[in-house]
Amino acid sequence: MNSWIEKQRNILDFTLSCLWRRKGKNLTFVIVYTFIVFLLASVMFLTDALKHEAAFVLKDAPELVVQRTLAGRHELIPAAYIRSLSAIRGVAAVKPRLWGYYFYSSLKANYTVMVPDGFGHKEGNILIGRGIARTHDIHKGDSMWFARSDGSAANFTIAGLLPTESELISSDLILMGESDFRRLFGMPEGYATDLTLTVRNPKELTTIATKIVEILPDTRPIIRDEILRTYEAIFNWRQGIMVAILFGALLAFAILAWEKASGLSADEKKEIGILKAIGWETSDVILVRFWEGVVLSLTAFVAGVLLAYLHVFFSSAVLFEPILKGWSVLYPKFRLTPFVSIYQVTTLFFLTVIPYTVATIVPSWKAAIIDPDSQMR
Amino acid sequence: MTAAQAMTMRSIHDEKDILNATANRVRKSSVFLVSAATATLLFGLMFLHAAWRQRADLELLASKRMMVGALQLTDLCLFTEARYIRHLSQTDLHTPFQDHPGALEHFPSGSLVSLPSTLTRSYE
Numbered sequence: 001m002n003s004w005i006e007k008q009r010n011i012l013d014f015t016l017s018c019l020w021r022r023k024g025k026n027l028t029f030v031i032v033y034t035f036i037v038f039l040l041a042s043v044m045f046l047t048d049a050l051k052h053e054a055a056f057v058l059k060d061a062p063e064l065v066v067q068r069t070l071a072g073r074h075e076l077i078p079a080a081y082i083r084s085l086s087a088i089r090g091v092a093a094v095k096p097r098l099w100g101y102y103f104y105s106s107l108k109a110n111y112t113v114m115v116p117d118g119f120g121h122k123e124g125n126i127l128i129g130r131g132i133a134r135t136h137d138i139h140k141g142d143s144m145w146f147a148r149s150d151g152s153a154a155n156f157t158i159a160g161l162l163p164t165e166s167e168l169i170s171s172d173l174i175l176m177g178e179s180d181f182r183r184l185f186g187m188p189e190g191y192a193t194d195l196t197l198t199v200r201n202p203k204e205l206t207t208i209a210t211k212i213v214e215i216l217p218d219t220r221p222i223i224r225d226e227i228l229r230t231y232e233a234i235f236n237w238r239q240g241i242m243v244a245i246l247f248g249a250l251l252a253f254a255i256l257a258w259e260k261a262s263g264l265s266a267d268e269k270k271e272i273g274i275l276k277a278i279g280w281e282t283s284d285v286i287l288v289r290f291w292e293g294v295v296l297s298l299t300a301f302v303a304g305v306l307l308a309y310l311h312v313f314f315s316s317a318v319l320f321e322p323i324l325k326g327w328s329v330l331y332p333k334f335r336l337t338p339f340v341s342i343y344q345v346t347t348l349f350f351l352t353v354i355p356y357t358v359a360t361i362v363p364s365w366k367a368a369i370i371d372p373d374s375q376m377r
Numbered sequence: 378m379t380a381a382q383a384m385t386m387r388s389i390h391d392e393k394d395i396l397n398a399t400a401n402r403v404r405k406s407s408v409f410l411v412s413a414a415t416a417t418l419l420f421g422l423m424f425l426h427a428a429w430r431q432r433a434d435l436e437l438l439a440s441k442r443m444m445v446g447a448l449q450l451t452d453l454c455l456f457t458e459a460r461y462i463r464h465l466s467q468t469d470l471h472t473p474f475q476d477h478p479g480a481l482e483h484f485p486s487g488s489l490v491s492l493p494s495t496l497t498r499s500y501e
């Protein structure tokens with residue numbers, strides 16, 4: 001056993017010396033390799049953390065949301081619908097929701113304006129999310145101007161800021177009283193943006209949703225389970241344009257790795273010839289290449305994964321911010337709870353380390369079985 | 378001591394020096410194995426840190442969940458470019474075409490997320 005370990009160590013010593021001799025080429029390769037692993041791992045960590053966060057936080061989202069559509073567009077829902085919905089067996093409560101979007105033209109930012117149940121502040125007072133406070137550089141007690149739907153100006157006093165920790169759900173929120181909301185948007189009394197339903201037995205949700213469409217055909221019910229599944233589906237890293245970008249990067253890396261692994265240079269072939277001539281066996285030559293693959297790919301894998309972890313969970317995925325932000329002015333500052341699983345790391349390992357290590361062995365075996373004399377010439 | 382003997386002695390000393398130097402020099406494989414062990418340790422620490430943060434953030438997550446319940450929120454505030462991107466779960470099949478029929482998606486974040494499979498189901 002000891003002699004086997006000593007042999008492996010000797011071969012590893014030799015391999016590391018070989019790698020060090022071509023340090024410029026190998027270092028460049030490791031940097032590119034690390035970057036690919038870093039990119040893949042960052043996307044995986046970020047999407048998985050967002051998925052977990054959404055699944056946990058949105059568990060208390062409305063059980064059922066009922067929207068009204070008109071000519072294919074979301075339309076205000078009449079309060080009279082509440083009576084029809086309350087009459088459905090199994091429905092415990094129906095509540096109107098008042099919410100909408102406000103485009104702040106001077107900053108070109110979109111905000112979500114909501115009326116919470118029992119808003120305990122005086123008329124003319126609002127609560128705002130941290131993202132808005134940051135974008136406007138305003139604080140508690142300051143004023144904020146809005147343009148009403150009739151063009152007149154509305155001045156609101158900031159009664160408070162929503163907690164920093166909740167930025168991922170409240171960064172762009174403006175909370176105000178019902179009368180302020182209706183006056184700002186010119187929304188008539190007796191109408192709401194949509195309705196939320198509470199049911200007695202959650203198992204009956206689908207049946208109730210079907211009944212709603214039967215009774216009120218111009219409505220569209222959205223079940224809480226669908227909300228949760230939306231976040232499950234959209235942050236699947238194997239879908240969307242992200243995978244197209246990653247696929248391109250992976251393909252580029254595969255070409256680079258194949259070129260590096262399969263195209264043995266004249267020097268490398270000569271080296272194999274000399275090793276064979278001085279008595280090395282084919283298996284030893286393959287072992288050298290195997291260790292070379294292990295050293296390069298493991299270094300890149302470990303560095304890539306650890307850097308991705310720091311990037312996503314310590315810097316809030318700062319490199320992805322321009323992509324996620326797109327054209328929006330406001331971007332939430334959030335700190336995600338890390339959810340790292342063995343499954344993720346193993347998937348990454350099989351996607352990056354195994355293909356390269358295997359790709360290095362085949363060409364060296366081919367070179368090792370050729371006559372050493374012809375290789376050295 | 379003859380000159381030949383002196384030369385033999387010197388060469389023996391040189392050989393001893395070379396052997397000593399080789400023995401004292403740290404082997405490359407040792408450096409690699411120590412680095413690999415450190416990397417394994419860092420990997421373990423990464424998992425430990427994730428588990429610790431999950432436990433430490435439980436209260437924080439619970440407060441966010443309470444806020445979602447109190448305000449009856451339906452979505453995460455990730456993208457604020459367009460309304461169907463801000464409230465992904467509330468979007469319908471027509472909103473991307475709100476500018477004109479057949480309008481192409483022009484918001485960058487719209488191409489980042491895939492179509493929720495549940496979207497078409499609510500129209501069936």
